[in-house]
Amino acid sequence: MTRLIGILVGLFFTVAVLWAFATGAANYIAEPPAATAESVYHRHPKELHLQSDGPFGTFDKQQLQRGFQVYKEVCSACHSLSHVAFRDLAALGYNEAEVKAIAAGFQVPGIDPNTGETTTRAGMPTDYFPKPYPNDIAARAANNNAVPPDLSLMTKARHEGPAYVYSLLTGFQAQPAALVKQFPEAKTPAGLHYNPYFANLNLAMAPPLTSTDQVSYGDGTKATVDQMAQDVAAFLVWTAEPKLEKRRQTGWPVLGFLLFATVLAYLAKQQVWAGKKDKKKA
Amino acid sequence: MSFPWANEYKPSHPLMKWVDEKLPLPRFVYNAVGAGYPVPRNLNYFWNFGVLAGFCLVLQIVTGVILAMHYAPNALVAFDSTEHIMRDVNWGWMLRYAHANGASAFFVVVYLHIFRGFFFGSYKAPREMIWLLGVVIFLLMMATAFMGYVLPWGQMSFWGAKVITGLFGAIPVVGEPLQIWLLGGYAPDNASLNRFFSLHFLLPFVIAAVVILHIWALHIPGSSNPTGVEVKSESDTVPFHPYYTAKDGFGLGVFLILYCAMLFFLPNALGHPDNYIPANPMSTPAHIVPEWYFWPFYAILRAFTADFLFFPAKLMGVLAMFSAILVWFFLPWLDNSPVRSGHFRPLFRKFFYVLMVDVLVLGYCGGAPAAEPYVMISQIATAYYFLHFLVILPIVSSIEKPEPLPYSITEAVLGSDDKAALAPAS
Numbered sequence: 001m002t003r004l005i006g007i008l009v010g011l012f013f014t015v016a017v018l019w020a021f022a023t024g025a026a027n028y029i030a031e032p033p034a035a036t037a038e039s040v041y042h043r044h045p046k047e048l049h050l051q052s053d054g055p056f057g058t059f060d061k062q063q064l065q066r067g068f069q070v071y072k073e074v075c076s077a078c079h080s081l082s083h084v085a086f087r088d089l090a091a092l093g094y095n096e097a098e099v100k101a102i103a104a105g106f107q108v109p110g111i112d113p114n115t116g117e118t119t120t121r122a123g124m125p126t127d128y129f130p131k132p133y134p135n136d137i138a139a140r141a142a143n144n145n146a147v148p149p150d151l152s153l154m155t156k157a158r159h160e161g162p163a164y165v166y167s168l169l170t171g172f173q174a175q176p177a178a179l180v181k182q183f184p185e186a187k188t189p190a191g192l193h194y195n196p197y198f199a200n201l202n203l204a205m206a207p208p209l210t211s212t213d214q215v216s217y218g219d220g221t222k223a224t225v226d227q228m229a230q231d232v233a234a235f236l237v238w239t240a241e242p243k244l245e246k247r248r249q250t251g252w253p254v255l256g257f258l259l260f261a262t263v264l265a266y267l268a269k270q271q272v273w274a275g276k277k278d279k280k281k282a
Numbered sequence: 283m284s285f286p287w288a289n290e291y292k293p294s295h296p297l298m299k300w301v302d303e304k305l306p307l308p309r310f311v312y313n314a315v316g317a318g319y320p321v322p323r324n325l326n327y328f329w330n331f332g333v334l335a336g337f338c339l340v341l342q343i344v345t346g347v348i349l350a351m352h353y354a355p356n357a358l359v360a361f362d363s364t365e366h367i368m369r370d371v372n373w374g375w376m377l378r379y380a381h382a383n384g385a386s387a388f389f390v391v392v393y394l395h396i397f398r399g400f401f402f403g404s405y406k407a408p409r410e411m412i413w414l415l416g417v418v419i420f421l422l423m424m425a426t427a428f429m430g431y432v433l434p435w436g437q438m439s440f441w442g443a444k445v446i447t448g449l450f451g452a453i454p455v456v457g458e459p460l461q462i463w464l465l466g467g468y469a470p471d472n473a474s475l476n477r478f479f480s481l482h483f484l485l486p487f488v489i490a491a492v493v494i495l496h497i498w499a500l501h502i503p504g505s506s507n508p509t510g511v512e513v514k515s516e517s518d519t520v521p522f523h524p525y526y527t528a529k530d531g532f533g534l535g536v537f538l539i540l541y542c543a544m545l546f547f548l549p550n551a552l553g554h555p556d557n558y559i560p561a562n563p564m565s566t567p568a569h570i571v572p573e574w575y576f577w578p579f580y581a582i583l584r585a586f587t588a589d590f591l592f593f594p595a596k597l598m599g600v601l602a603m604f605s606a607i608l609v610w611f612f613l614p615w616l617d618n619s620p621v622r623s624g625h626f627r628p629l630f631r632k633f634f635y636v637l638m639v640d641v642l643v644l645g646y647c648g649g650a651p652a653a654e655p656y657v658m659i660s661q662i663a664t665a666y667y668f669l670h671f672l673v674i675l676p677i678v679s680s681i682e683k684p685e686p687l688p689y690s691i692t693e694a695v696l697g698s699d700d701k702a703a704l705a706p707a708s
Contacts, residue, residue: 002615003676010672013605014665016590016598021661023588028654055547083365149559153365156550157558199568240558243368243375250376251546258542262535265528272528276323276520 037186041179043196045163046170050234058245059238061093066217067235068092070228072102073215074208075151078143081129083152084239091242099125106130144191146204155233156240162233167197169229172207284501287516289317314501320519321526322507324695328402329505329526330533331395336493337534338388343486345381346430349374353433355479357472360435361560379549385427386552387541389575392420396610401634403510403622408503410614415496417610419489424576424607426485429478431573432470436557441570443470443478449583449603452596469563509694510622511687515701518691569651577648578641581660582606582667584652602664609671616671619679621687629682633674640666 051060068089071081086103094102103123108130110121123130132148133139139147155161175194180187188194192202209225217223237244291309293299302309312318352371354363367374396416399405405413428446432439447470451461466473504513513519520526544551552574556567572580586599593601609616624631640663647660693699 002612003618006609006612006616006672006676009605010668013602013668014673016593017585017602017661017664017668019590020586020588020595020598021658021665024654024658024661028658033654083362083369088369153558157555159555161555241368241375247375247379247546247549251542254542254546255539258535258539262532262539265532265535269528269532272524276525 037179037183038200040182041176041196041201042199043167043171045160045167045197048163048166048230048233050162050230050237052234052237052244055248055251057248059091060234062219062221063231063234064092064238065094066219066221066228067231067233067238069215069217070209070232071151071235074228075232076129076132078132078139078148078205080131080148080150081152081239082131082150083128084242085126085128086123087125088242092238096125103127144204148205151236151239153240155236161240162237164197165236166229166233168195168203169209169232170226171195171197284313284318285320285504285513285516285519287519288313288320289521291316291318314497315522315527317521317523319501319504319522320513320516321505321522322513322518322691323520323525324507324509324691325505325526325529326508327529327533328394328398328508330530330537331391331398333530334391334533334537335388335395337537338384338391339486339489339493341384342381342388343490345377345384346483346486349377349381350479350483353479355433355476357435357475357561360433360475364434376545379545382553383541383544383549385430386544386573386575387537388423389427391537392423393575396420397638400637401624401631402506402508403617403619403624404506405614406617406622407614409500409506411499412496413614414611415492415499417607419492419496420610421607422485422489422492426482426489427573427575429482429485431557432475432478433482434557435475435561437559437561437565437567438554438557438570438572440470440561440563441567442572443474445570446572447474449600452594452600454597470561506622507691508623508625509688509691510626511689511691511694514690515692517699517701571649574645574649577646578644579603579606579648581644581648581656582664584648584657585661585664587657587661602668606667609668613671613675617675617679619682619684621684626685626687627678627682628685629678630675633670633678636666637670640670 051057051063071079086099086106089099089102090096103125106123106127106129107120108123108127110119111117112119133142136147155165158164172193172195175188186201188202192204193206194201195203209228212225213223214225215223215228221227241247291302291306291312293302293308298308301307309318349367352363352367352374354360364378367378369375371377399413399416428442432443443465447461447465450464451457453460462468464474465471466477504519507513554571554573571577580603583599583603586595586602589595590598619627619630621627624634643663644660644667647656647663650656688694690699690701692701
């Protein structure tokens with residue numbers, strides 16, 4: 001009886017799903033899905049190699065400092081970095097005095113000790129990076145109705161994050177004429193900018209890195225657009241996961257210990273089972 | 283409850299004798315997972331996954347309780363408190379990655395444990411109750427994992443919660459009020475997050491309780507084994523300790539190597555990048571996908587794209603998704619072949635391998651965008667899934683001619699069993 005009911009229930013679901021299949025297949029043949037501008041022109045991120053890649057990867061502190069400089073002088077005008085505190089910058093190789101000086105260079109929200117009114121004051125190492133806009137409405141108003149996303153976790157919040165950041169920053173270009181010809185409705189609207197690495201091809205951000213030596217690096221590295229994009233991508237790998245190096249440095253001894261312990265466990269198991277060997281195979 | 287030749291607990295130290303008289307807990311442990319539990323001598327490595335699942339449960343509870351000391355279940359700060367754990371709590375990054383990847387590891391070992399049961403007929407009499415309790419544990423795990431994924435309050439947390447609670451909205455008449463009641467509002471918000479946190483903390487302990495019942499039920503008939511032939515005599519068994527504690531110790535080592543490789547070197551490989559974007563009710567992600575361990579069932583849910591008779595497509599999908607797991611409850615009665623092990627069931631074995639591939643295909647389609655060809659492939663795979671359990675298994679178990687079984691476990695291992703000569707021919 002159970003099996004008879006089972007067979008009936010099974011056939012019910014099978015017929016229902018095959019009916020859905022038949023309907024879907026008929027629709028598919030009648031109206032094959034049309035290509036869209038995104039499906040044809042969206043591009044996979046470019047290759048990017050950073051010193052922090054791979055199981056042995058470490059941070060290139062010089063590069064992180066350069067990336068930080070690009071963030072400070074270019075990105076921070078619109079993008080917040082709300083999960084990072086100035087004190088965290090010590091990990092980039094800055095000493096205490098330098099961290100203090102960097103923090104003091106930012107104005108952060110404060111409260112006037114005499115009146116209790118909100119005001120701003122110079123940052124301290126314990127402060128977090130201040131937000132460029134007081135709220136999302138202000139951010140939208142200043143950026144063509146788009147809110148510039150927080151960058152702290154950007155390289156973990158996109159597929160192939162570091163390569164995505166690098167590709168997006170170096171991927172701005174004129175919209176291909178062929179695209180507009182094939183998809184006239186996909187023409188980049190006024191105020192947006194064409195970029196094939198962005199999911200829907202048009203983004204509100206204007207190209208932020210436009211010319212060589214837009215920032216002047218202290219370490220003599222030539223600040224080409226490509227170099228600045230790589231450096232800021234490397235910096236954002238650090239902001240997304242400041243414990244990256246520590247994680248890997250912890251992982252290797254853990255794996256080493258486990259390998260050793262597992263070999264011992266295997267030998268113990270062999271010894272325990274020695275008298276119970278499978279004689280068919282012996 | 284056990285075999286007559288089981289070792290008896292004999293405390294020698296006066297203190298242990300005293301404890302044994304007042305509260306025989308050491309005796310209980312000795313009989314449950316010690317030398318007092320005789321286990322078939324021929325268990326292969328697929329029998330490691332029960333112990334590994336137990337280990338994962340303890341791992342999740344320990345890391346979870348510590349994470350809960352630092353996490354704040356409030357929609358305004360949940361995302362930030364998760365990042366606080368990652369950045370400012372000592373070893374917080376390790377705890378969180380251990381917990382997130384621990385959930386995946388738990389599902390890996392439980393899926394292997396379940397498929398072990400499928401192949402070796404572990405659900406068959408006299409072990410039906412163990413199987414039923416196992417399915418209950420699996421359902422509780424799914425609920426717990428789903429609610430845990432909501433807690434970081436990222437984009438996938440929010441939209442996953444919206445999609446899954448939306449399933450209840452497909453139930454006729456009561457659906458919408460039920461959905462609002464479950465969420466504590468019209469959409470996932472602070473009320474939902476708070477109750478999910480509360481239940482996510484509670485359910486693992488419920489799981490632990492059902493695990494105890496699962497093991498209790500196991501100890502009544504004793505463990506199954508790869509031949510499916512029941513234990514006949516003492517030479518068929520070995521004491522759990524030291525034989526299987528040693529074997530499980532090695533298995534645990536291998537498991538920990540793989541788990542720690544993920545934890546320390548690929549901690550985000552199984553997660554979705556969108557969950558590092560704070561929850562935003564105004565912005566729907568391009569593809570809403572659950573965690574990988576739900577993919578096969580998610581594919582079944584999405585396979586029903588057309589209304590059928592008087593069932594709307596969405597309701598059919600929901601019914602099918604829940605039925606896909608509930609059907610496991612009926613497995614002991616759907617498959618009535620007297621032979622347990624797939625090793626001796628040539629026809630069953632072929633269908634078992636098809637099912638394995640089928641579930642992997644469903645999993646792949648469940649993680650892919652809801653577009654062709656994935657939807658059509660998942661429809662065919664869904665049809666096979668239901669055919670397999672509800673039509674093929676009952677028919678195969680009736681028409682199949684099983685291969686001859688060994689007389690006993692001892693014969694299967696050693697090639698001969700002295701007692702076989704004395705037994706009447708069967």
